[in-house]
Amino acid sequence: MTTNPPDSDLLLLSLVSGAALYLVVGLVTPRGSPVPVLVAVFVFSNMLSRTTFFQTLVRKTRLAIDKREWALPWIALEPIGVFTENSAFAALPKLLQLELLQAISSLEDYASNSRKTNDRRRSLFRLMSWRQQKLCDEAGYSRKLKEIDASIGKNQAVFSAIADAAKKNYGISYKDSSAMIKQKATKSTSSSNYRVVESMGHFIRDWADSKETSPLVNYIFKHLDDIIPKDEVEKTCIIVPGSGLGRVAHEIASHQKYGAVHAVEFSGLMHCCNQFVYEAASKSKHVLVPYANSTSNYLTSDAQFREVEFPAATTKPSNLHLHLDDFCAFQVPEAQKYENVVIVSVFFIDTAENILDYFDQINQLSAPSRKSKTKNGYWINVGPLKYGSAARAELNGDEIAHIRKSMGWRDIDTTNTLESPEAINKNGLLPYITDEKSLWQGFYGVTMWCTAHKDNLRKRN
Structure with missing residues (x-):
């Protein structure tokens, strides 16, 4: 069974791989071409998406959207009412x-x-x-x-x-x-x-x-x-x-x-x-x-x-x-x-x-x-x-x-x-x-x- 490498190793690998590809692709493309940068960014972002930190961030963002915490300001809601600052109800999302x-x-x-x-x-x-x-x-x-x-x-x-x-x-x-x-x-x-x-x-x-x-x-x-x-x-x-x-x-x-x-x-x-x-x-x-x-x-x-x-x-x-x-x-x-x-x-x-x-x-x-x-x-x-x-x-x-x-x-x-x-x-x-x-x-x-x-x-x- 294989396990995922730690985030630090993935980030280091992505930086090294991106830099190497940038140099190699730069040798075979015209000067000023955006291709080397695009290739390097693609490799880096692909490796970044595999990190635990990134996956956790995506999951929490999706959960926040699912919970409508961010969507609520754009929904037509009537006034909720006035609660005391220490109200257990007011503390709820x-x-x-x-x-x-x-x-x-x-x-x-x-x-x-x-x-x-x-x-x-x-x-x-x-x-x-x-x-x-x-x-x-x-x-x-x-x-x-x-x-x-x-x-x-x-x-x-x-x-x-x-x-x-x-x-x-x-x-x-x-x-x-x-x-x-x-x-x-x-x-x-x-x-x-x-x-x-x-x-x-x-x-x-x-x-x-x-x-x-x-x-x-x-x-x-x-x-x-x-x-x-x-x-x-x-x-x-x-x-x-x-x-x-x-x-x-x-x-x-x-x-x-x-x-x-x-x-x-x-x-x-x-x-x-x-x-x-x-x-x-x-x-x-x-x-x-x-x-x-x-x-x-x-x-x-x-x-x-x-x-x-x-x-x-x-x-x-x-x-x-x-x-x-x-x-x-x-x-x-x-x-x-x-x-x-x-x-x-x-x-x-x-x-x-x-x-x-x-x-x-x-x-x-x-x-x-x-x-x-x-x-x-x-x-x-x-x-x-x-x-x-x-x-x-x-x-x-x-x-x-x-x-x-x-x-x-x-x-x-x-x-x-x-x-x-x-x-x-x-x-x-x-x-x-x-x-x-x-x-x-x-x-x-x-x-x-x-x-x-x-x-x-x-x-x-």
Whole structure:
């Protein structure tokens, strides 16, 4: 396997090559011809584009454009509102402000949007003949539609509390939010009612029932304990990108007294829900009717309308930090304090539009370098490979393993649960936001690995 030479070597080679070609081409072209200069510039720029510095600059520039940070001044936006200088909301980039406000708006509009869907069911029901409607009503269909409305009201009470908590946490007033919500976010993950409904499944997965997350956490703990010596725990920083409602990050932060655990989530909706779990003012458990919005795949109404409690007054570990941020732009606060950096990606890498952007960022955050004090970088991954509709590269497990090695990673462990089901359970399949009382069940086989950067100060046999 070949690795890229350091930037200094590439720059020296480009200068020497450019100068040599300039002299050679100058001997065979007329005096005053621009060809020698053009050839030398072409060679130099081509070599410069291969440097890590240049590639990182291009990637960050593209990410900035994608985030609309530079484009926003040319978009017709209404006034955002006035926030105090120390407002957490004012400190966010424009795109994340939009994302957060879209999340709050979606949470507050859940009942309205959901009841519109239920009213459409009623309208479609009335298109049936009188005899057919009577048969359905005798079976309890109209009562079920009324129960859906009642359940929506119960859910809205929880979502309104989440929205209020987010406004308080970020210092957003009613006037400010009303002005901001008028903006149309071009890349919001929180602007649809579907996402709010989906969040109830995440509450259950993360905070009401641990059977979906415990196999993931067990694998992570096993390898964290293997790669981080006990006397280096407090010198270790762990980053959990795409942290969702935060159970995995919470368990990691509680497992050992790591120097810092950073949960990084781009979805304003998931971030607000994660924050709400730790709200000190919430002293009692909250009740959701998580399956009320769907009328598909249920054998009984009792199964559809069963209520689920999730704990609210969960104490947030002191070393856990929640960030509303784009992982590809995230920088570790006080990074110089940590000798070990571990990226823990869980059901995350296949969410990328460009999966190599994720890999580049993982390298940048964790690879040992002369400039940072990081001595050892590690990466633990657990998840499927289910790509979205706009992925620029849909890589399989073997291709990802090849790229890891090419980028300087040396695997400590690799496990495919289809081949080694005993790594997690009997059949190697993990449920994901699935309802055991539904006729539809969702399961994934997952690819798991623990890998160390080849430049780590601590070497393994």
